Amino acid sequence: MSGEGLTVRDLRVTFDGFKAVDGVDLDIRPGDLRFLIGPNGAGKTTLVDAVTGLVKATGSVTFGGEELLGKPVHKIARLGIGRTFQTATVFEELTVLQNLDIAAGSGRGPLTLLRRRKGVPESVTKALETTGLTDLRDRPAGVLAHGQKQWLEIGMLLVQDVKLLLLDEPVAGMSHDEREATGALLQRVSEDHTVVVIEHDMDFMRSFARSVSVLHAGKMLSEGTVAEVQADAKVQEVYLGRASEPEPAAVPVPEEA
Amino acid sequence: MTTTTPSVTSVPLLERFRVPGGFVLGAVLLLGVAPLALSDFRLSLLAKYLCYAIVAVGVSLAWGRGGLMVLGQGVFFGLGGYAMAMHLKLADAAATGETLPDFMQLYGTGDALPWWWKPFANPAFALAMTVLLPMAVAAVLGFFVFQRRVKGAYFAILSQALAAALSIWLIGQQATTGGTNGLTDIQGFFGYDLNDPVNQRMVYFIIAAVLLVLMAIARQLFVSRYGELLIAVRDSEERVRFLGYNPANVKLVAYVVAAGMAGLAGALFVPAVGIISPALIGIVPSIGFVIGAAVGGRASLVGAVLGAIAVAWAQSTLSDAFPAAWTYLQGLLFVVAVGFLPGGLASLGVVLRKRRTRTTPIPTGETA
Ligand SMILES: Nc1ncnc2c1ncn2[C@@H]1O[C@H](COP(=O)(O)OP(=O)(O)O)[C@@H](O)[C@H]1O
Ligand SMILES: [Mg+2]
Numbered sequence: 001m002s003g004e005g006l007t008v009r010d011l012r013v014t015f016d017g018f019k020a021v022d023g024v025d026l027d028i029r030p031g032d033l034r035f036l037i038g039p040n041g042a043g044k045t046t047l048v049d050a051v052t053g054l055v056k057a058t059g060s061v062t063f064g065g066e067e068l069l070g071k072p073v074h075k076i077a078r079l080g081i082g083r084t085f086q087t088a089t090v091f092e093e094l095t096v097l098q099n100l101d102i103a104a105g106s107g108r109g110p111l112t113l114l115r116r117r118k119g120v121p122e123s124v125t126k127a128l129e130t131t132g133l134t135d136l137r138d139r140p141a142g143v144l145a146h147g148q149k150q151w152l153e154i155g156m157l158l159v160q161d162v163k164l165l166l167l168d169e170p171v172a173g174m175s176h177d178e179r180e181a182t183g184a185l186l187q188r189v190s191e192d193h194t195v196v197v198i199e200h201d202m203d204f205m206r207s208f209a210r211s212v213s214v215l216h217a218g219k220m221l222s223e224g225t226v227a228e229v230q231a232d233a234k235v236q237e238v239y240l241g242r243a244s245e246p247e248p249a250a251v252p253v254p255e256e257a
Numbered sequence: 258m259t260t261t262t263p264s265v266t267s268v269p270l271l272e273r274f275r276v277p278g279g280f281v282l283g284a285v286l287l288l289g290v291a292p293l294a295l296s297d298f299r300l301s302l303l304a305k306y307l308c309y310a311i312v313a314v315g316v317s318l319a320w321g322r323g324g325l326m327v328l329g330q331g332v333f334f335g336l337g338g339y340a341m342a343m344h345l346k347l348a349d350a351a352a353t354g355e356t357l358p359d360f361m362q363l364y365g366t367g368d369a370l371p372w373w374w375k376p377f378a379n380p381a382f383a384l385a386m387t388v389l390l391p392m393a394v395a396a397v398l399g400f401f402v403f404q405r406r407v408k409g410a411y412f413a414i415l416s417q418a419l420a421a422a423l424s425i426w427l428i429g430q431q432a433t434t435g436g437t438n439g440l441t442d443i444q445g446f447f448g449y450d451l452n453d454p455v456n457q458r459m460v461y462f463i464i465a466a467v468l469l470v471l472m473a474i475a476r477q478l479f480v481s482r483y484g485e486l487l488i489a490v491r492d493s494e495e496r497v498r499f500l501g502y503n504p505a506n507v508k509l510v511a512y513v514v515a516a517g518m519a520g521l522a523g524a525l526f527v528p529a530v531g532i533i534s535p536a537l538i539g540i541v542p543s544i545g546f547v548i549g550a551a552v553g554g555r556a557s558l559v560g561a562v563l564g565a566i567a568v569a570w571a572q573s574t575l576s577d578a579f580p581a582a583w584t585y586l587q588g589l590l591f592v593v594a595v596g597f598l599p600g601g602l603a604s605l606g607v608v609l610r611k612r613r614t615r616t617t618p619i620p621t622g623e624t625a
Contacts (some may be wrong), residue, residue, distance in 0.1 A: 052499065079499035091489040098485050108502030113483040131501060160500055208435045 002242035005053070005194065007162060011059040013043070013050050015219075020046040021057065022218035028164075033190040035205045036198045039238065040042045040214035044198045045086065048166045049216065052083050053111055063164065077105060082162035086169050088149035092142030096133050098153055099141050100124045127155040130188065132181075147178035154185065164194045171204055183208040214238070279559065280473065287465040297454040304461040306569040307468050310521035312479070313550040313565035314471050315515030318478060320547060321555030323511040324491030326409070327457065329416025330519045330546040332423050333391035335538030337520030340390055341527045342440035344383030345376060349444045351378075354591035359442070360435045371433045380447060384524075391520030393512050399512040410493075417540055424539035429481070439534025441493075446528040458527045467525060467569040468562070471518055475558055487511055541584075545572070548587060551594040554603025562602060 003075050008026035012019065021043045028034050036044050050057035053073040061068040068076050091099050097120065105113075127253070128134040131151040136144065141152060150170050159164050170186075172177045186195060186208060199205055205212065205226065212229040214222040222232040229235055263559075265466055286592055291303060319325045346358035347370075354364070359368060377383045398419070402412065420573040427434045435441065465600050478484050488567045497504050527533050536542070547555075553564015568590070576583040600608070 058583060072503075073498045074501050074503045077499050083499055089493050091492050091496070093488055093492060099489075101482070102489050102497070108482065113486065114478070114481050116477075116480050117482055117485075119314070133501055156500065168272050251258075 005032075005063075007060075007062045007063065007198075008047075009060040011047065011050055011057055011061060013046050013055055019218050021050060022091070024215070024220050026216070026220065027192060028196060030194055031190065032194055032195075032196075033186065033208065033210040034196045034214060035212045036196055037200065037205060037212060040216040041233045042220070043213055043218040045065045046167055046200065047166055048196075051166065053083060065127075068187075074106075078158070080161070080163035082155040082157035082160050083166040083198045084129075084150070084157070084170060085169055086172065088146065088153055090141040090149050090152050090156075093140060095140055096128075096139050096144070097124065097137040098230075099136075099152060100127055100155055100159050103221070104159040104161075106160070121159070124157045130158060131155040131185065133257070134140055138221075140178070147174045147182065150174070150182065151185065154189065157190065158193075162193070164196070165189065167201070168198045170197060171199065171201060179204055190224040204213060260544050270331060272311075276476070282467070283472075283513030283559075284469055287469065288462065291465075292458060292461065297457060300461050301457050301529065302567075302570075302573065304457075304464050305526065305573075306566045307464045308522045309546065309549060309569045310466050310562045310565040311464075311525070312519045312546045313561040314468070314475050314555075315518030316550040317549050317555055317558050317561035318475050318487075318518075319511045319515035320550065321485060321557070321561060322479065322487045323492065323508055325508060325512055325515075326411045327416060327512070327515060328411035328516065328547060329418075329420040329543050331538035331540070331543035332416075332513070332521035332545065333395060333516040334523035334526070334542075335420075335423055335427075335533070335535075336394060336523065337387040337389045337442065338376065338527050338533035338538065339434070340386040340520075341524035342443060342533045343377040344380060345443045345446065345527060346440055347378045348380075348447075350447060351426040358440075360438070360440070361432065364432045364436070374433070387524035388517045388520050390518040391523075395513045395516030396509065399509045400505075402442035403508045403512075403518040406505075410499055417543060420538065420543040421540050424535035425543070427535045427538075437535060439532055439537070440516075440527075441532045441534070443527060444530050451528055451531065454545070457529075460525075464525045464529060465522065471521070472558060472562065475518075483507075483510070520589025522624055544591065545587065548594070550601075552601055553588055556600060560601050560603025 006026070006028040008024055011021055011026075014023040020176075024043075024047060027151075028045075036047070038044055046055060049055040051061050051068060052112060053068065057069055059069065063081060066079060068079070071079075073255075076161055091102070095103070098117075099212070101117055101124055102122065104123055119179045120186045128137055131149065131154060133155060137146065141149065144152060152172070154165070154167070167254060171182050174182060181185060186197065191197060209226050212222075212224065213220060214228055214229055214232075214235050216238045221238060222229050222235045224232075281455060287307075292300060293335075295303060316327055316330065319327045346360075350356065350358050396444065402415065427439070428437050430436065442603070446456065446460065449459065451457065451460070477572065478559070479485075487509055488500070490502075491505045494504045500519060523533065523538070526537075546565075549565030549568035550561035551564070551570055553562070554560025566585075572583060572587070575586070580597070584620065598608070
């Protein structure tokens with residue numbers, strides 16, 4: 001199994017006294033395709049922010065034996081952890097190819113940087129194929145459709161040569177076909193990477209998750225396979241008991257797995 | 258990772274010769290047509306404008322491509338200008354058998370040259386300092402500022418404050434810097450008499466050549482991988498950080514290079530105009546340094562350079578006739594260019610073309 005595992009112990013993030021992440025333990029095995037679900041405000045994005053160095057946190061996060069907490073963002077990235085954001089952030093003025101080329105290059109020396117790009121690195125060609133963006137490689141990323149931007153972001157993580165991908169709501173706002181294509185892409189990617197997907201959409205989760213973690217109010221509520229999590233009474237309560245809240249649009253249905 | 262497949266994009270013939278062709282055209286205009294067509298007086302004015310254009314090359318890199326609001330280029334222009342002027346003043350004094358520059362004999366307290374003036378008697382040291390001193394200051398400043406993620410308006414205000422501080426300090430040190438007057442009345446340039454029109458023309462040629470060389474260097478930076486990375490940092494610094502780069506270093510390079518260019522421009526300004534003074538490097542001139550680039554198009558090298566020349570020309574033409582109105586016009590130009598036409602005049606063609614032909618939407622490709 002390839003990819004690298006992530007171990008989180010007693011992770012806590014506090015914003016002005018508000019506990020956004022409140023003592024979370026999490027184990028992600030190498031090669032897993034883990035879905036991280038939970039109502040809006042549960043702390044999913046904050047958890048990813050803490051792991052990638054964007055917000056201060058206490059506790060412990062180790063990846064390949066290295067402690068991540070306290071490291072600056074770019075050093076954590078260089079250890080092989082890549083992430084996307086809830087709103088796709090690609091470099092809009094640069095072409096698809098340039099976006100990927102930059103993602104491939106954090107290890108480049110000054111002499112390479114000062115020269116013009118001649119040809120296309122092999123990893124970029126491969127990522128273009130994997131994400132199906134080959135025909136669009138010379139278009140500015142800003143004109144891509146929403147779904148294509150998300151794929152480009154995933155492609156950037158691939159050429160960045162990360163071992164662990166943390167994807168924050170990658171299919172939000174996508175059409176049904178785009179979701180299916182993205183799911184297939186994630187399955188392909190997870191063959192040689194560890195993937196964590198934050199998602200609300202239960203259909204999407206059912207189709208593609210290998211394992212699921214449910215976060216609620218900063219705490220880990222439940223963990224297991226899709227079926228186990230859906231059968232969990234606590235999970236049902238969180239989703240069903242607060243039907244007035246618009247957020248958990250898709251309710252997990254226990255009888256179907 | 259190291260193996261590469263050749264790029265298949267075929268560049269149209271016209272496109273391939275646009276840049277070298279434009280460069281040759283610029284060289285012919287600057288080094289051939291202008292010296293033939295212009296009187297000595299006008300050519301020396303153009304020399305001054307070209308110094309501003311050299312600053313604009315750096316502004317185009319740091320602001321246009323790097324998104325750094327460099328509103329304090331007067332500092333670097335001043336450091337370069339004073340380094341050059343100190344050497345020329347010492348050389349002028351030596352030529353008449355004196356040990357002290359004229360203003361020090363007038364205002365100075367003792368008859369010894371201040372220690373920090375002494376090394377500038379050496380021409381090689383002074384020349385090196387015109388570029389290295391601004392770059393060193395920018396490196397130290399940029400290191401702290403960018404590590405701390407000072408950006409946007411804060412960075413602009415900090416830059417302005419620095420320009421103000423330097424000019425105020427210079428004014429206060431009349432005995433050693435010439436105070437408000439600055440270093441004036443410069444006679445010679447490395448043994449050449451600047452009162453001789455032939456030598457003034459030579460200075461023009463040096464400035465024009467330096468401008469062309471710096472444009473070529475900047476162009477290489479623009480098209481390099483570094484240039485792409487710089488745009489990425491400008492547009493989404495956070496994203497670049499998650500790709501494993503430290504954006505502070507990326508910005509630092511652009512900032513330091515732009516500072517070196519401003520320093521060189523200041524150094525060349527001295528023989529071209531015969532003076533460097535606090536009034537030429539403070540807050541207002543520092544804003545002036547970026548207006549040309551903003552109007553012409555800060556992200557476009559040629560746009561920034563032409564804008565700088567045009568604004569400098571307008572300033573010297575209009576500010577004599579309507580000194581008060583020019584200040585307002587300058588402010589207005591800045592606001593209009595930054596607020597309504599961020600690409601400057603260079604982008605006007607693109608903006609108009611976009612209006613006429615709607616951009617064709619891209620079909621959604623399925624992932625393979
Ligand atoms: N920078 C911040 N400052 C203060 N509160 C924040 C900040 N970021 C997130 N929060 C709060 O933390 C909680 C968890 O947010 P988030 O991790 O974005 O939730 P999720 O991604 O699960 O929807 C929310 O209540 C949110 O308002
Ligand atoms: Mg979120």
